[in-house]
Amino acid sequence: MTSELVGRAVLGWRVAELVESWPETASARALVLGVPDWPGHRAGQHVDLRLTGPDGYTTERSYSLASPAARSPGGWRLQLVVQRVQDGEVSPYLTDVFAAGNLIEVRGPIGGWFVWSPREGGGAPVLLVAGGSGIVPLMSMIRERRFRRDRTPFRLVYSLRTQADELFADELNRPGIGDGGVETFVVRTREDSPRSGRPAGRISAADLAAWGWPADFAPRCFVCGPTGFVEEVARLLLSLGHSPDDIKTERFGPSGP
Amino acid sequence: MAVLTPGFRGRPRSEHALPPGQYEVTDFPVLSAGPTPRVPTDTWTLTVTDETGRRREWSWAEFTALPQERPTVDLHCVTRWSKFGTSWKGVSLDTLFADVETSAGFVLVGCDGGYTTNLPVSDLLGGKAWIAHTYEGSPLAPVHGGPARLLVPHLYLWKSAKWVRSIQLVTQDVPGFWEQLGYHDRGDPWREQRYQGDQ
Numbered sequence: 001m002t003s004e005l006v007g008r009a010v011l012g013w014r015v016a017e018l019v020e021s022w023p024e025t026a027s028a029r030a031l032v033l034g035v036p037d038w039p040g041h042r043a044g045q046h047v048d049l050r051l052t053g054p055d056g057y058t059t060e061r062s063y064s065l066a067s068p069a070a071r072s073p074g075g076w077r078l079q080l081v082v083q084r085v086q087d088g089e090v091s092p093y094l095t096d097v098f099a100a101g102n103l104i105e106v107r108g109p110i111g112g113w114f115v116w117s118p119r120e121g122g123g124a125p126v127l128l129v130a131g132g133s134g135i136v137p138l139m140s141m142i143r144e145r146r147f148r149r150d151r152t153p154f155r156l157v158y159s160l161r162t163q164a165d166e167l168f169a170d171e172l173n174r175p176g177i178g179d180g181g182v183e184t185f186v187v188r189t190r191e192d193s194p195r196s197g198r199p200a201g202r203i204s205a206a207d208l209a210a211w212g213w214p215a216d217f218a219p220r221c222f223v224c225g226p227t228g229f230v231e232e233v234a235r236l237l238l239s240l241g242h243s244p245d246d247i248k249t250e251r252f253g254p255s256g257p
Numbered sequence: 258m259a260v261l262t263p264g265f266r267g268r269p270r271s272e273h274a275l276p277p278g279q280y281e282v283t284d285f286p287v288l289s290a291g292p293t294p295r296v297p298t299d300t301w302t303l304t305v306t307d308e309t310g311r312r313r314e315w316s317w318a319e320f321t322a323l324p325q326e327r328p329t330v331d332l333h334c335v336t337r338w339s340k341f342g343t344s345w346k347g348v349s350l351d352t353l354f355a356d357v358e359t360s361a362g363f364v365l366v367g368c369d370g371g372y373t374t375n376l377p378v379s380d381l382l383g384g385k386a387w388i389a390h391t392y393e394g395s396p397l398a399p400v401h402g403g404p405a406r407l408l409v410p411h412l413y414l415w416k417s418a419k420w421v422r423s424i425q426l427v428t429q430d431v432p433g434f435w436e437q438l439g440y441h442d443r444g445d446p447w448r449e450q451r452y453q454g455d456q
C-alpha cells in the first residue's frame with residue numbers, strides 16, 4: 001500500500017534508525033533509515049528530518065527519498081542522499097558523525113505533486129531531467145518502475161559537473177533487470193564526455209532534443225535540481241514545444257546549511 | 258527514550274527570532290511546481306469577484322495608479338528557510354477591497370500557470386497583505402512571481418501566490434493547489450501549521 005498523499009490525519013514524527021550508509025561520492029553520503037511504522041510513500045516524495053542537540057535544541061531539514069515505494073523483507077527502509085555543505089549546521093553531522101544504530105526523527109511522506117506512479121499518464125513516456133543531487137527523487141521513480149515491473153518508456157538526462165559527482169553511478173551505468181526501456185544520458189558541464197564525444201558545457205536544447213522525447217509524444221517531464229538549472233531546462237522544454245502542463249519541477253534551493 | 262542524533266551540536270545561526278523549525282537564509286530561494294510563466298503587463302488584469310459573482314477588474318495601469326504601500330517584512334517558507342527584512346512595493350488588499358461588500362469568510366486565489374491557494378479573508382485585511390509588484394526597488398522578477406504576486410508575510414510563503422490574477426470570495430473554504438496535496442489550510446509559521454492536521 002502506498003499512501004495517496006500526505007495523510008489527512010496528523011502527520012507525526014516517527015523515530016528512525018540508521019541501518020546502513022556508504023559514500024556515494026567524495027562529498028555525498030547515502031543513508032538508509034529503518035522506520036518500522038512507515039505508512040508508505042510515492043516515488044518522488046520527501047521527508048522531514050528533525051535533529052536534537054544535547055540541550056534540547058532542535059532543527060529540521062527536508063530530504064528527497066531515493067527509495068521506491070516498496071517495503072523490504074526487513075521492514076521499511078528509506079534511502080536518502082546527503083550532500084555535505086561546508087560550514088553547514090546539519091549536513092556535516094549527517095555525512096560525518098551520524099552512525100549506524102543512531103536514532104533520528106522523521107516525518108512524512110511529504111509532497112504529492114512531484115510524484116510518479118505506473119498507473120498515471122495513460123502510458124505517455126516519461127522524461128526525467130536531473131541537475132546534480134536533483135537525481136535523488138528521479139531515482140526513486142526509476143526504482144519504482146523497476147519494482148512494479150512497469151514498462152513505461154523512460155529517458156533520463158542527468159547533468160553534473162564531473163564524473164566524480166555522479167550519484168548512483170553503478171545503478172545507472174549497468175542497468176539491472178527491469179530497467180529495459182530506461183535510457184540514460186549524462187551531461188557533464190565541466191569536462192568532456194569521452195564515451196559520447198560531448199564536449200563540456202551546460203545542458204542545451206540540442207541535448208534535450210537528442211536525448212529527450214519529441215514534444216509530439218507529449219511525455220510527462222520531471223525536472224529537479226538547483227533553481228537556475230530547473231529554470232533553464234523548463235524554458236528549453238517549452239521552446240522545444242512541450243506543454244507547460246506536462247512539466248513538473250522541483251527546485252532544490254540551497255537546501256539549508 | 259534513547260538519545261536522538263547523538264553528537265549533534267547544532268546552533269540557531271540567526272540574530273532574529275525564528276519560527277519553530279526554520280533557519281535563516283540571506284539569498285532568495287525559488288520554489289515552484291512548474292515552468293515560470295512570462296506575463297506581459299499590457300494584457301495583465303487583476304480581478305476580485307465576490308460571492309454574488311460581481312467582478313471588479315484592474316488593468317496594469319489602473320492597478321499601479323492605486324495608492325501604493327512599501328512594506329518591509331520577513332518571509333517564512335514551509336521548506337524551512339526564513340528571510341528577514343525584505344522590502345516590497347504594492348497595493349494593500351484593504352485598498353482593493355475598499356468598496357467590496359461581502360460576507361464571505363474565505364478567498365480562493367488564482368494565478369497564471371494554474372496555481373491556486375485558499376486563505377481566510379481575515380488574513381488579507383487590516384494591513385497584513387498586499388499585491389506586490391516591486392522587490393528591493395526593482396520590478397519583481399518572473400521567477401519570484403512578477404509582474405505581481407500576493408504577499409501575506411505572516412503565513413507560510415506558499416500562500417503568497419506568484420503570478421496572481423484573480424481573487425474569488427467564497428463562503429466555504431476550498432482547498433487550493435498545495436492544500437489539496439496535504440498542506441495546511443491556514444499555514445501560520447509561528448504555530449508551525451505545515452501539513453493538514455497540524456494544530
